[in-house]
Amino acid sequence: MNGFGLPELLAYMRSHRLAVVATIGADLKPQSALVGIAVTQTFELVFDTLSGTRKHANLLARPHIAVVYSGPGEQTLQFEGVAFPISLADESDSSYRAAYYSAWPDGRERLSWKGLAYWGVRPIWARYSDFDKGPLIREFRW
Numbered sequence: 430m431n432g433f434g435l436p437e438l439l440a441y442m443r444s445h446r447l448a449v450v451a452t453i454g455a456d457l458k459p460q461s462a463l464v465g466i467a468v469t470q471t472f473e474l475v476f477d478t479l480s481g482t483r484k485h486a487n488l489l490a491r492p493h494i495a496v497v498y499s500g501p502g503e504q505t506l507q508f509e510g511v512a513f514p515i516s517l518a519d520e521s522d523s524s525y526r527a528a529y530y531s532a533w534p535d536g537r538e539r540l541s542w543k544g545l546a547y548w549g550v551r552p553i554w555a556r557y558s559d560f561d562k563g564p565l566i567r568e569f570r571w
Contacts, residue, residue, distance in 0.1 A: 433567045435472075438557060441506060442468040442498065446532055448508075450476070451495040452487035460487060466496070467532035472552045472571065474508070475515065475529040477536060480544035488512045494550055503560035508552065515547035525549050 451461040460483050464476045474496060478485050488494065492513065498506040516522040517540065526547065530536050539545055552571045559565040 453491045467529040474550040508555045510550040
């Protein structure tokens with residue numbers, strides 16, 4: 430399969446700390462933002478935001494989300510999933526927070542921010558592309 434499987438996908442995702450997330454607004458139009466991200470061993474994404482943001486309101490109403498990773502070069506990852514809120518303190522969500530703090534050690538400092546919210550994303554579909562190599566295109570489904 431061109432030598433690019435799940436281990437390589439996870440390594441690619443973990444090599445990035447920023448990605449663009451797209452959510453669906455109340456007017457059913459897309460809205461996107463650059464966010465700091467982390468990824469768990471099971472390909473779930475974790476990011477933080479503030480409860481007053483458009484993305485937070487959008488995800489509460491419509492949890493489907495698309496995420497795009499870019500680079501280096503012409504490598505990209507399109508990632509789609511379903512978002513879910515992560516507790517700021519509940520022990521049952523500690524593994525998600527640990528994954529986030531591993532990528533963003535300063536994330537703990539933001540716990541004092543008013544309206545801080547964590548979101549996770551369960552993967553549904555992803556397509557990795559590397560047009561520097563050929564093209565190399567690989568799809569994944571969960």
